[in-house]
Amino acid sequence: MDLKDTKFFNVTLLIVATLVVAKLLSVLLFPRSRKRLPPTVKTYPMIGGLARFLKGPVVMLREEYPKLGSVFTLNLLNKNITFFIGPEVSAHFFKAPESDLSQQEVYQFNVPTFGPGVVFDVDYSVRQEQFRFFTEALRVTKLKAYVDQMVMEAEDYFSKWGESGEVDLKYELEHLIILTASRCLLGQEVRDKLFDDVSALFHDLDNGMLPISVIFPYLPIPAHRRRDRARKKLAEIFASIISSRKGTGNSENDMLQCFIDSKYKDGRPTTEGEVTGLLIAALFAGQHTSSITSTWTGAYLLRHKDFLSAVLDEQKGLMKQHGDKVDHDILSEMDVLYRCIKEALRLHPPLIMLLRSSHSEFSVKTREGNEYDIPKGHIVATSPAFSNRLPHIYQDPDRYDPDRFAAGREEDKVAGAFSYISFGGGRHGCLGEPFAYLQIKAIWSHLLRNFELELISPFPEIDWNAMVVGVKGEVMVRYKRRKLSIN
Incomplete structure (x- = not known):
């Protein structure tokens, strides 16, 4: 050498x-790190996780939950999504402060639709103030006035039905609910003069929210271009209405007026752009949930005659007590109808995934006693569509049974908090839940009192391909107007 x-x-x-x-x-x-990481879904490298996710998150959960338990991770491209299934592991998801588990990063795909400067495009402190505007617009005194408008819209809409006929219930309810939402949320100017224009623009906004939009919200595809044009035109329409109201001093009893009158803690009033964005967010949050849930409620009632009889008996009792009058307080007495709606929503929550971004590491313990450390940077997810059907919480969970929520049984409360998460829960529970129930009750109390209904198409299937998961295809119903009101 x-x-x-x-x-x-x-x-x-x-x-x-x-x-x-x-x-x-x-x-x-x-x-060596002593982190107890959750088990990982086995997939092909690189794109395997994406393929499993796009196949359908609920399908993936059904396959992996029995094998991996209530906490597990899916590697999705350059992200790790850790799923929490069931109330035993969901407390941190729903209770954690925004500094630990944040909505903002995971819901950025909403920004092109809602617009700049609102909801997920602002710091948490500003978003909290904007949520306060929603809360004020949905307080009980406001809801009572909204109910009067809901009842009036339902009466007017169904007065156009004939003595008998066949209709697509899904189509009818979608149209009625956007009319109602336009009146209660967007204002009389939109409802009376601009409804067709605004409805078409919202349709383009809606169709611009695709699964690909979650990953690439600014991808230059035709649906996104139509979305952006619609968003710009809506901003112009609402700017004109806001300017007119401020100029004339006219004040209406609607959410638009609430947002116009709202002020931040420092005294700053809302801008036209903020009002527009908040209104769009409100309509998106309420329209889909109400139309989808009202359709499922009807389909189940017409399929299950025993529960249909129960809600009819409830309506008879209320009419004996109050006559034909329907207002906020009378709707609040409709406990049987409430349980029927709640059960439809348990089985078919429109939002099948709820997401957060983890800003700090935390630990979680499963009902089986396994403890896992969830790393900072993971996306944390839970699924109302899957968790609402867990057999250790709900008896025969795939069966429609509104009595599971009746006094003395209350399956959603026996297992503890976050057993029922169709409206989310905790810090980020849906502010519009009371509005949605009142709207659906107003519609179905009118239908039940005034029409005999029969489901003539097959029971509907779930449309898993939609961003907001709803009803697939037509829901054909034969109706016959009652000669007399129920008495």
Whole structure:
């Protein structure tokens, strides 16, 4: 071995020795991580997780939950999504402060639709103030006035039905609910003069919210271009209405007026852009949930005659007591109808996934006693569509049974908080839940009192391909107007 080879050998030996010593020191000084990471869904490298997710999150959950338990991770491209299934592991998801589990990053795809400066495009402190505007617009005194408008819209809409006929219930309810929402939320100007224009623009906004939009919200595709044009035109329409109201001093009893009158803590009034964005967010949140849930409620009632009889008996009792009058307080007495709606919503929550971004590491313990450490940076997810059907919480969970919520049984309360999460829960529970129930009750109390209904198409299937999961296809119903009101 010559001198050059000897030097090379000595240098190599020194490097190897240094690495070995460094490794030994790291083991001694920095023990191996003791993190108890959740089990991981087995997929093909790189795109396997994406393929499983796009196949359908609920399908994936059905396959993996029996194998991996209530906490597990899916590697999705460069992200890790850790799923929490069931109330035993969901408390941190629903109770954690925004500094620990944040909505903002995971719901950025809403920004092109809602617009800049509102909801998920602002800091948490500003978003909290904007949520306060929603809360004020949905307080009980406001809801009572909204109910009067809901009842009036239902009466007017169904007065156009004939003595008998066949209709697509899904189509009818979708149209009625956007009319009602336009009146209660967007204002009389939209409802009376601009409904067709605004409805068409909202349709383009809605169709611009695709599964691909979640990952690439600004992808230059036709649906996104139509979305952006619609958003711009809506902003112009609402700017004109806001300017007119401020100029004339006219004040209406609707959510638009509430947002116009709202002020931040520092005294700053809302801008036209903020009012527009908040209105769009409100309509998106309420329209889909109400139309989808009202359709499922009807389909189940017409399929289950025993529960249909029960809600009819309830309507008879209320009419004996109050006559034909329907207002906020009377709707609040409709407990049987409430349970029927709640059960339809348990089985078919329109939002099948709720997401957060983890800003700090935390630990969780499953009902089986396993403890896991959830790393910072993971997306944390839970699924109302899956969790609402867990057999250790709900008896025969796939069966429609509104009595599971009746006094003395209350299956959603026996297992503890967050057993029923169709409206979310905790810090980020849906503010519009009371509005949605009142709206659906107003519609169905009118239908039940005034029409005999029969489901003539097959029971509907779930449309898993939609961003907001709803009813697939037509829901054909044969109706016959009652000669007399129920008495």
